[in-house]
Amino acid sequence: METLLRAFDFTAALHSRGISFASLGAAYLVFIASCIATAALFSAARKHLVVAPNRESHNYALYVIAVLLTLLIATALENELSAAAVPTLRYVAYPQILFLLALHVWIACRTEPWLIQLGASSLVGSALVAAAAAAATDSFHVAHGAALLVIAGLLAFLWYGAISTKRAFVAAASIYVRSKENLDATLKPQKPWLGVPNCAALVAASVALAVANSLLRGRGLEQIPAVDVAIESAVLMLITALVCAVPATSYWIARKAWMPELTRFAWLAWIVVGFAFTYGNYLTSLAKA
Numbered sequence: 001m002e003t004l005l006r007a008f009d010f011t012a013a014l015h016s017r018g019i020s021f022a023s024l025g026a027a028y029l030v031f032i033a034s035c036i037a038t039a040a041l042f043s044a045a046r047k048h049l050v051v052a053p054n055r056e057s058h059n060y061a062l063y064v065i066a067v068l069l070t071l072l073i074a075t076a077l078e079n080e081l082s083a084a085a086v087p088t089l090r091y092v093a094y095p096q097i098l099f100l101l102a103l104h105v106w107i108a109c110r111t112e113p114w115l116i117q118l119g120a121s122s123l124v125g126s127a128l129v130a131a132a133a134a135a136a137t138d139s140f141h142v143a144h145g146a147a148l149l150v151i152a153g154l155l156a157f158l159w160y161g162a163i164s165t166k167r168a169f170v171a172a173a174s175i176y177v178r179s180k181e182n183l184d185a186t187l188k189p190q191k192p193w194l195g196v197p198n199c200a201a202l203v204a205a206s207v208a209l210a211v212a213n214s215l216l217r218g219r220g221l222e223q224i225p226a227v228d229v230a231i232e233s234a235v236l237m238l239i240t241a242l243v244c245a246v247p248a249t250s251y252w253i254a255r256k257a258w259m260p261e262l263t264r265f266a267w268l269a270w271i272v273v274g275f276a277f278t279y280g281n282y283l284t285s286l287a288k289a
Contacts, residue, residue, distance in 0.1 A: 027096070038122045045120070054161070057158060069101070071097055100122055123151060123154075202270060
């Protein structure tokens with residue numbers, strides 16, 4: 001009977017995963033602070049920014065969804081597979097991540113300017129509050145920095161493709177030609193390659209990820225072999241290309257045309273493949289800690 005009770009000792013199971021009244025209370029305070037920061041940023045965005053509900057803003061929502069799902073999976077894997085180490089991602093962050101995920105799923109379904117502003121404001125507010133809390137408690141780790149860099153990149157992508165200041169919007173010579181408020185142009189047929197800008201960006205991102213993986217394995221910058229970085233980044237791009245080849249080939253066989261969403265699918269595939277590459281190194285580094 002005692003063995004059976006020990007097997008159902010949920011309190012110990014929760015405590016071993018960092019879930020306690022103290023951690024839940026701290027997470028609740030972080031959530032409230034994030035809501036306050038979101039409200040302030042949203043109010044400022046409504047006053048000073050103009051958002052275009054175009055393809056870039058829709059793509060932004062999809063990329064954020066992919067990143068947040070990655071964070072959910074990473075949190076579960078880290079807490080379940082690295083019991084001996086101290087996890088850097090905690091289950092108590094799940095409610096806030098799920099809130100951000102639901103909001104960006106709503107943006108992907110209903111691309112409206114005010115909703116895009118709310119989603120971006122919530123992402124910025126949550127990132128700022130979480131970073132401040134981690135720094136104040138001396139618990140800022142590589143995982144947090146990587147997540148902040150990815151979030152900053154997504155917000156920069158949104159700004160470049162869909163956001164203008166109201167002053168720039170009013171001063172534009174033609175709001176239909178030069179501003180980001182114009183409707184999406186007719187999509188040109190997708191070519192079987194991504195173009196020079198996207199290929200260059202994929203190469204740069206793959207090299208950066210290969211360097212990050214070497215750092216996670218415990219090497220210093222001066223100890224990272226250039227050959228290993230080149231091989232790992234090439235393998236990452238090759239696997240991404242193979243993943244993309246399956247739907248692209250199927251679309252070509254069915255419709256005799258290249259799939260119109262190939263570029264976006266390639267980046268989503270790269271995120272998934274990059275996560276699979278990185279996480280093994282990350283768990284290994286935690287086990288050594």
